[in-house]
Amino acid sequence: MVIGxxxxxxxxxxxxxxxxxxxxxxxxxxxRSSYTDDPAWREVEVxxxxxxxxxxxxxxxxxxxxxxPDAVVDLICFTPESATALVERLRGHTGHLLHCGSIWRWxxxxxxxxxxDDTTPPIGEYGTAKAAIARLLRDETATGGLATTALHPGxxxxxxxxxxxxxxxxxxxxxxxxSAGQPVEIPGIGAEFLHHVHADDVAQAFEAAVTHRDAAAGxxxxxxxxxxxxxxxxxDIAASWFGRTADLRPVTWDDFRxxxxxEHAEASWDHLVRSHCFGIATARTLLGYAPRYQxxxxxxxxxxxxxxxxxxxxxxxxxxx
Numbered sequence: 424m425v426i427g428x429x430x431x432x433x434x435x436x437x438x439x440x441x442x443x444x445x446x447x448x449x450x451x452x453x454x455r456s457s458y459t460d461d462p463a464w465r466e467v468e469v470x471x472x473x474x475x476x477x478x479x480x481x482x483x484x485x486x487x488x489x490x491x492p493d494a495v496v497d498l499i500c501f502t503p504e505s506a507t508a509l510v511e512r513l514r515g516h517t518g519h520l521l522h523c524g525s526i527w528r529w530x531x532x533x534x535x536x537x538x539x540d541d542t543t544p545p546i547g548e549y550g551t552a553k554a555a556i557a558r559l560l561r562d563e564t565a566t567g568g569l570a571t572t573a574l575h576p577g578x579x580x581x582x583x584x585x586x587x588x589x590x591x592x593x594x595x596x597x598x599x600x601x602s603a604g605q606p607v608e609i610p611g612i613g614a615e616f617l618h619h620v621h622a623d624d625v626a627q628a629f630e631a632a633v634t635h636r637d638a639a640a641g642x643x644x645x646x647x648x649x650x651x652x653x654x655x656x657x658x659d660i661a662a663s664w665f666g667r668t669a670d671l672r673p674v675t676w677d678d679f680r681x682x683x684x685x686e687h688a689e690a691s692w693d694h695l696v697r698s699h700c701f702g703i704a705t706a707r708t709l710l711g712y713a714p715r716y717q718x719x720x721x722x723x724x725x726x727x728x729x730x731x732x733x734x735x736x737x738x739x740x741x742x743x744x
Contacts, residue, residue, distance in 0.1 A: 424448045424490060426474065427498035428467075431458065431579050432523065435626035436496065438463035443630060448490055450474075458583035458622075478505050484512030494519040494633055503555040510560070514569045519636050521629060522560055524575040526618060526645055526699050528553040535616065535651075536702035539643050547693065557643055564641035572632050572639040574625070577647035577701065578694075580721045581622035582728035585735070589657040591617060591694030592687040595735060598726065601658060602665040603738035608672045610679040613654035615695040618647045621721035624714040631710035644706040648718040651700040660719045664726070664743035 428437050428449025440447045441463040453471035470490070477483035487495060487509065495517055500506050506522065513520055527550035530543035537543075545554040553575075560571040580586040588597045590609065600607050628646040632639040652660070655671060662669040680688045706712035716724075723743055729735035 424450060424487065424492035424494070425496045425498065426450045426487070426500075427523075428469070430498055431581060431584065431622045432498050432576070432625045432629065434458040434583075435581075435623040436498075436629050437467055439626050439630045440633070441466050443634070445633075448492065450487075458581065474499055474505075478508065481508070484509050488512050488516050492517055494521065494636075496521045496523075496629055496633070498523040500556065501549075502552055503559060506556045506559060510563055510569055510571070514563075518570060519633065519640070520560070520569055520571045521632055521639075522556060522571065522573045523625075523629075524553045524557055524573045524643070525550065526575050526577050526647065526701060527697065528557050528573075528575055529699070531696055532616070532698045532700060535700040537645070537700060538702055539645055539705055546697075561641060561643065570636060570640040572636075572641075573643045574628055574632060574646050575643060576625045577618035577620040577645075577651075577699065579622050579625060580619050580718075580725050582724055584725070585729060586619065586722045586725045587617060587694060589617075589654055589661055590687075590691050591615070591654070592690035594684065594687040598661070599736050599738055601662040601667060601669060604662070604667040604670060606670045606672050607658060608674045608679060608682065609654055609658070610674060610676045610691065610695065612673055613658070613671060615698040616651040616653050616700040617657060617694060617718075618651040618699045618701055619718040619721055620647045620714065621716035621724070624648065624712075624716055624721075627714070628706055628710060628712050631706075631712055635710055638709045642705075642709065644710065644712070645701040645703060646706060646712070647701045647703060648714055648716055648721065649703065650717060652718050654695070657719075657722075661722070661726075664723060664741050665737065665739050666742045667739075
């Protein structure tokens with residue numbers, strides 16, 4: 424069972440599991456189809472459910488257990504309360520629970536690359552909640568309960584939705600400025616890291632964790648691209664896709680906030696203060712994780728889709744191959 428089956432990760436994971444020979448049930452709100460077409464979806468049982476509403480009513484764990492899944496991949500769990508309710512209901516009835524966390528379950532970087540045993544406390548409500556879920560899953564397995572695994576993606580990117588941009592936010596105007604060779608103000612000197620990952624590479628990691636349950640049980644894995652981009656490098660590479668050179672103008676954070684939409688400024692701070700750059704040795708060794716995409720390749724695929732579908736305003740054509 425894949426909870427959140429039509430989302431960014433599920434779009435790629437569900438067909439992967441079908442092709443691997445699994446019988447797959449995909450649970451989603453039913454408000455849209457997956458981001459990409461794949462004939463494998465014809466072999467999937469799709470269940471419509473509003474996870475948030477059923478969690479509030481206390482009925483969602485029973486719905487999951489009633490379908491008698493051997494493994495549950497939970498891509499849309501965001502609170503410890505939701506995770507606890509599902510774990511307690513699945514215990515003794517399901518062989519493996521796989522949770523989609525986030526690299527934000529770790530706090531701001533103190534060294535690079537970071538590893539899963541980093542002890543930096545998380546910051547912010549989202550990261551703190553994801554860290555709490557990871558701890559309760561680890562404790563559940565360590566005490567002889569349900570076999571659980573937490574996989575923590577970086578900034579997920581792929582065709583069909585906008586990527587986190589070079590400034591650490593979703594402000595689409597940066598793409599027009601870079602494509603036009605116009606100045607781009609960056610807070611500080613642009614040395615902070617952003618660690619993206621293609622959605623299909625995340626799906627690959629989940630599939631591998633399902634396959635290698637014994638190696639994955641009780642573990643956490645950072646699931647990211649082989650390398651990370653800092654702000655300067657990201658902007659330089661992105662400008663080159665349009666035959667331009669990035670014209671970057673360092674400013675203070677106060678100046679940046681004063682000239683940036685508050686929502687975008689806050690997103691930039693949230694991403695860049697963490698400056699995450701993770702290693703993937705644990706996932707490589709235990710799961711055989713082998714990401715296909717470098718971060719710039721994954722981002723380019725997304726940007727190309729947005730441009731081709733008139734979803735992104737740019738000043739000139741993409742010249743990148």
